[in-house]
Amino acid sequence: NAGVTQTPKFRILKIGQSMTLQCTQDMNHNYMYWYRQDPGMGLKLIYYSVGAGITDKGEVPNGYNVSRSTTEDFPLRLELAAPSQTSVYFCASSYLDLAAPTTDTQYFGPGTRLTVL
Amino acid sequence: AQSVAQPEDQVNVAEGNPLTVKCTYSVSGNPYLFWYVQYPNRGLQFLLKYITGDNLVKGSYGFEAEFNKSQTSFHLKKPSALVSDSALYFCAVRDMRNNAGNMLTFGGGTRLMVKP
Numbered sequence: 683n684a685g686v687t688q689t690p691k692f693r694i695l696k697i698g699q700s701m702t703l704q705c706t707q708d709m710n711h712n713y714m715y716w717y718r719q720d721p722g723m724g725l726k727l728i729y730y731s732v733g734a735g736i737t738d739k740g741e742v743p744n745g746y747n748v749s750r751s752t753t754e755d756f757p758l759r760l761e762l763a764a765p766s767q768t769s770v771y772f773c774a775s776s777y778l779d780l781a782a783p784t785t786d787t788q789y790f791g792p793g794t795r796l797t798v799l
Numbered sequence: 800a801q802s803v804a805q806p807e808d809q810v811n812v813a814e815g816n817p818l819t820v821k822c823t824y825s826v827s828g829n830p831y832l833f834w835y836v837q838y839p840n841r842g843l844q845f846l847l848k849y850i851t852g853d854n855l856v857k858g859s860y861g862f863e864a865e866f867n868k869s870q871t872s873f874h875l876k877k878p879s880a881l882v883s884d885s886a887l888y889f890c891a892v893r894d895m896r897n898n899a900g901n902m903l904t905f906g907g908g909t910r911l912m913v914k915p
Contacts, residue, residue, distance in 0.1 A: 686842070715902075724803070724889060724905030725843075740902060772842055787833075788903060790842035 683708050686791035688773050694797045695763040703758040703794050705773030713776045714756040715740070715788065716748065718769040725772060731756055732778070763798045770795050801826040803892050805906035812880045812913055820875040820909045822890030831893035832873040833903065834864055838886045846888075849873060860884070880913045887911075 689704045707714065712733050717725040717740075727740030731750040745767060747759040756775075760767060771794045776786040802825045812818045824830055831850055835843040847858025854866045864875045875888060887910050891903040 722808075722907065724891075724907050725903070726905075727902045730902065774843075787845050787848060789845065790835075792840075792842045 685709065686773055686775055686789055688771075688791040688794050690794060691792070692795045694799060695760075696799060697763060697765065699763050700759070700761050701763070701796075703760075703771055703773075703796075705756045705758065705791060706754050707756075707773075707775040707789075707791075708754065709775060709777070709789070710753060711775035711777045711789075712753070713778050713786065713788075714750065715774040715776075716746070716756070716758045717772045717774065718742065718767075719772060719793075720769050728758065728771075760796075765798050768796060768798045801892055801904055803890050803904055803906035805888075805890055805909045807909050808907075809910045809912060812911070814882050814913055814915050815879050818877050818880045818884070818911065818913070820888050820890075820911060822873045822875065822906060823871050824873060824890070824892045825871065826892055830866075830868075830871075830873075832864075832866065833891040833893070834858065834862070834873075834875050835889045835891065836860075836886050837889065837908075843889065846875070880911075882913050882915055885911055885913045 686707045715730045716728040719725045726742045729748040731737045737748050773791040774788040776788045778786045804823045833848045834846040837843050847856050849856045849866045857863045887908050889908050890906040
């Protein structure tokens, strides 16, 4: 298994540009997440999905959009890039068993380093 | 609201010595706690978790963590540090609120430096 993969690894955007960060997992996990990590800080949740077709906002969703058309893919869209979105973005996935809903472990991708100038 | 605190930005230890990376938490219900490690330019790797049961949890790469309910702590430990353990360590707590989607709340991270 490749686990969680993310593309691209690095990207520089100009203010106002848009882009999509790709995330794919091959573990048949039902839950997927997008986090951002700012320098010297922990990770903050942007959006999450509990399954194909279902997404919801996390702690810091403003300026982002997501979709989940398949179990495997969970792209993150930035429509109008701003300097405040300069960060490292991590995608994660987990399998949540409804019989034991608190025991899942999130597995992370390698991250996308985004700079907005 | 729940929170996680990692009081030390950096921990320095000599190779072969025991190491401790501290974590304290605040939750309204039962705590579900995790430790992750991040190597340079890599994603987070899962080390261990506490859900219930034995207060001493063993994880990957020889790490273990001790859950202490009275002190609301979940410190990460290793009996003998290796230079290759040098990395950024994150403590996290599971958000059990119904609308949180199993969100993890992370501490700010502690950089571990193991010197030869």
